[in-house]
Amino acid sequence: MAVDGWYQQRSKEPNARFFMSICTQLPGIDPDGSIQGQYIIAPSGKLVHGWNGRDAGTLRRELAAALAKQRGGRVDLAAPVPALEGTDPQYARAVPAGASVVDVFARVTQGKYSREPDKYQKLQRVAVGRDRLWILADEKNALASGTVTKALAKRIARFHLIDNTRGEPPIWSASEVKHVTLSAQADGAGAFWLQGKAHLETADRKRGFVAALRGRAEFDGDELVRFDLAARGAHWGHGPFTRGAPDGRFEVSIATRLADQKSASSRVPPQGARALQDYLRPR
């Protein structure tokens, strides 16, 4: 089971209330602070083991300890799952009807570091950032006739031209988009080359990304069957949760491909969809 704590802390829907009842059993957890962690529970929601760490050895030990408890009859597996009801549309994030989900991957492909990395920074320096892009039904229709809508171009620029390789990234605000273009050129029936450029930069100029874009979109009838967008450019700076970036300017490369629309990860909303209306209709 995998959850985004951000939604759990805000939503009033049953899953979020159930999760908050679980994580607050862990001593020292502040429900308004970080609730990141690993939790092993009985179906009733009673916490068996809980911790917060990235170490694989700890994970193995905690899983083994919980299984030993279960084998020893110290975990009540028969207690019922609580009956919780209600909805909270404010934090519901289903894939919009008719939208396509596109996987987005990012890597730092060139950069210099002045500091020796610790064991996690070593992993981060070669890590892949992952997210999903939603392409809405009307945007697909426009693309099928050779038009990249402004909304799609801005959504890609603001929410997906980001360096998310070391943690939760800041997205670009509307005022930080200095320039973005993305246009389509037909290349046979139902096939298009996309080309564009983007310049994103904070007001204090401490973080920015200047990138070129090229993509390939293909349709089978009305169905979008390929959306391979590549972006590459010079990035500088970091966000509060993405420290450890290379020094100065470094190269970030981004690639997209149509997601397996039935996979569990394709149901996970894009990071930028926390601000849903801004994500769907970006300024």
Added chain:
Amino acid sequence: MRGGDGACVLVRMAAMRLNFACVLAASCLLQAAPAETVPELSVATHARIIKTVPPQDKGYWEEIPWETDLLAAAKRAHREKMMLFIWASSGHPLGCT
């Protein structure tokens, strides 16, 4: 000669206005144009980025059939008499970072 001086003043004023207009035009251009740009991506570079940026193989974590509906997962665990492991992070574990 005074008439000539007057003509010089007029010419200077016209030149100053022209300079002022040029400065205005230049500043408008600077605001409208992107401050920085990078070379376009070729078809070959596009192909290389699309091929090399996504992971080449599935990670072990991707082989786990993750559930994303907590209550539904708890009900399944209850039916199958199992415990439930939850991975929670700020930014969804299945695709933020």
